[in-house]
Every structure is written in C-alpha cells, then in structure tokens.
Amino acid sequence: MDLNTVLDVRDARRREPWRPGDAWLGGGTYLFSEPQPHIRRLIDLSLMGWPSLTSQPDGSLDIAATCTIAELYRLGRSSPEPAAPLFVRCCRAFLAGFKIWNMATVGGNLCNGLPAGPMISLTAALEGEVLLQSQEGASRRLPVTRFILxxxxxxxxEGELLRSVRIPAHALDFRTAFRQASLYGLGRSAVLVIGTADPRDGSLxxxxxxxxxxxxRFWFPLPPTATELRTAIDRAVSPAEWFDDIHGLPAWRRHMALRLAEEIRRELTSDRKESP
Structure with missing residues (x-):
C-alpha cells in the first residue's frame, strides 16, 4: 500500500532530531499493510548493519530488531540447542508466506504488540529482554512480559528504538512444549501456549x-498440579484481559488456554508421578 502522507525517507545512520510524524522502518510489512495517516517521515533501519544473531560470551543470544523471520527460522533448524525447535514453531505460527518471512522482522513484530505476535510468544517464553535506546543515547532493558502492556x-x-532482544543462555537449554489454536485451519493464532522446563532446578x-x-508467564519452582496451574491462570488473568475479536470470544480463548496449558503440563511432567 502506498503511504501518501509520507514526505521523506531518511537513513537511520544519519542522526537527526526526532520530530512528530516520524516512524522507524524495519521490514515494513505492517507499515505498508494499511493506511498510516499520522506518519510523515520514515527512518530506515535497513542499512544499520546490525548482525542479525549474535552469541554473547556468556552463551546468551542477541536477536537484532532487524533480524528477519527467515533468518530466525534457519537458526532454529540448524541450532543444536534444546530450545531450538521452539524457534521453528513460532516462526511457522505467522499467518504469512515466505515473501513476508524474508522481510518481516523480529523487532517489528514485538513493537506492533499484537496478541497474536509469535515473536512475543517466543521471547516471553524464553525469558527474553528487549534493549531500548532513546534519542539521547540512553538505554534500558525490560523483560518482554513487561514491555508488552x-x-x-x-x-x-517517543522516538525510542527497540535495538535487540536477548535470550539468556540457560533458556536455550529449556525443554519446550508448544500448543496453538485457531478457529480455522490456517487462521491467526487465537491461543498460543508454550511450556518450558528448566533442567537446572526442575522448575516449569x-x-x-x-x-x-x-x-x-507463570513460573513454578516445582511442576504444579492441574489445580494449581488452573488456579494460577485464573487468578492472574482478569476477565478483561482475555482478548476479544473476530478470531475468538474471550470465554472460548480462556477455555482453550486452560486446556492447552494442562496438556503442556502433562507433557513436560510425563516422567514424574502425576498429581490430580
């Protein structure tokens, strides 16, 4: 879609004062999907040269905001880390074809903040932290679970940039389980539940x-019983926080989330004695 209100596109490597009507441009798959009447200037990040995926000395993984879904998918296919299959499954959760995969970015999916964003699901489940940079050069880190409000x-x-997401080293060793539900075969995710088991301490x-x-994200120092898990979810998620749109009513989403969470609990604790 043409953005007929945009008057200029600037290279992000040229530091210029932020002004009303500015917007960061990563892959642009959302920006160019619908009218953006408030935008007057795009600040293009494509030439920043950020490495898409960087392993840190402590074993953590930095995912650049400009990393494409296709690049993350390839990492998931090739990495020996126990959590790598989760990267693949979350990439496949996109309601998008391969052309979109090669343009859409991890940072863009996070910054849209949409409930069905699978990069939100992936990074929240793996204890991801976003690195945010202000126009003045200051930076701050936030857990993904606190970044999405x-x-x-x-x-x-205003003017702040999501630079990268860091996945801690221990999270890459998690055993994982994945469940997704939609009202129709190739529909947008209406429910997406991820379980992670930490081999260090047995937490889930x-x-x-x-x-x-x-x-x-519900963390338990020891695997919970079915009742404990259900109670934790119902206490934390208020009725207004079950999403309501054309892809599913809140009551159905709650029902499916509880059902899939229990399936995951059983899968990740199958080697333990079941509790009622």
Whole structure:
C-alpha cells in the first residue's frame, strides 16, 4: 500500500532530531499493510548493519530488531540447542508466506504488540529482554512480559528504538512444549501456549499469549498440579484481559488456554508421578 502522507525517507545512520510524524522502518510489512495517516517521515533501519544473531560470551543470544523471520527460522533448524525447535514453531505460527518471512522482522513484530505476535510468544517464553535506546543515547532493558502492556500497547517512549532482544543462555537449554489454536485451519493464532522446563532446578513455566491482551508467564519452582496451574491462570488473568475479536470470544480463548496449558503440563511432567 502506498503511504501518501509520507514526505521523506531518511537513513537511520544519519542522526537527526526526532520530530512528530516520524516512524522507524524495519521490514515494513505492517507499515505498508494499511493506511498510516499520522506518519510523515520514515527512518530506515535497513542499512544499520546490525548482525542479525549474535552469541554473547556468556552463551546468551542477541536477536537484532532487524533480524528477519527467515533468518530466525534457519537458526532454529540448524541450532543444536534444546530450545531450538521452539524457534521453528513460532516462526511457522505467522499467518504469512515466505515473501513476508524474508522481510518481516523480529523487532517489528514485538513493537506492533499484537496478541497474536509469535515473536512475543517466543521471547516471553524464553525469558527474553528487549534493549531500548532513546534519542539521547540512553538505554534500558525490560523483560518482554513487561514491555508488552496490552493489545497494541507497549512500553516504548517517543522516538525510542527497540535495538535487540536477548535470550539468556540457560533458556536455550529449556525443554519446550508448544500448543496453538485457531478457529480455522490456517487462521491467526487465537491461543498460543508454550511450556518450558528448566533442567537446572526442575522448575516449569507456562506462557499464555494470543488468547490474552498481553503475555502472561507463570513460573513454578516445582511442576504444579492441574489445580494449581488452573488456579494460577485464573487468578492472574482478569476477565478483561482475555482478548476479544473476530478470531475468538474471550470465554472460548480462556477455555482453550486452560486446556492447552494442562496438556503442556502433562507433557513436560510425563516422567514424574502425576498429581490430580
């Protein structure tokens, strides 16, 4: 779609004062998908030269905001890390073809803040932290679960840039389980639930996204019983936080989230004695 209100496109390597009507341009798959009447100037990040995927000395993984979904998918296919299959499954959760995969970016998916964003699901489940940079050069880190505040809402200040997402080293060793539900075969995610088991201490976490307006991650020092898991979800997610749109009613999303969370609990604790 043509953005007929945009008057200029600037290279992000040239530091210029931020002004009303500016917007960061990564892959542009969202920006060019619908009218953006408030935008007057695009600041293009494509020539910044950021490495898409960087392993840190401590074993953590930095995913640049400009990393494409295709690049992340290839990492998931080739990496020996136990959590690597989760990268693949979350990339496949996109309602998009390969052309979009080669343009859409991890940072763009996070900054849209949409409940069905699978990069939100992936990074929230793996304890990801976003690195945010202000126009003045200051930086701050936030867990993804705190960065996304609601449907389309995020803790992103005027002119602030999402530079990267860091996945800690220990999270790459998680055993994972994945469940996704939609009202129709190739539809947008209406419920996406991820479970992670930490081999270091036996803890278990369940992350609920798509069904809720923001990501919810439930951590248990020991695997919970079915009742404990259900109670934790129902206490934390208020009725208003079950998402409501054409892709699913809140009551159905809650029902499916609870059902899939229980399936994951059983899968990740199958080697333990079952509790009622």
């Amino acid at each position: 609601g449907a389309g809402e995020k803790d992103l200040r 976490a369940i992350t609920v996204t798509a069904a809720t307006t923001r990501p919810f």
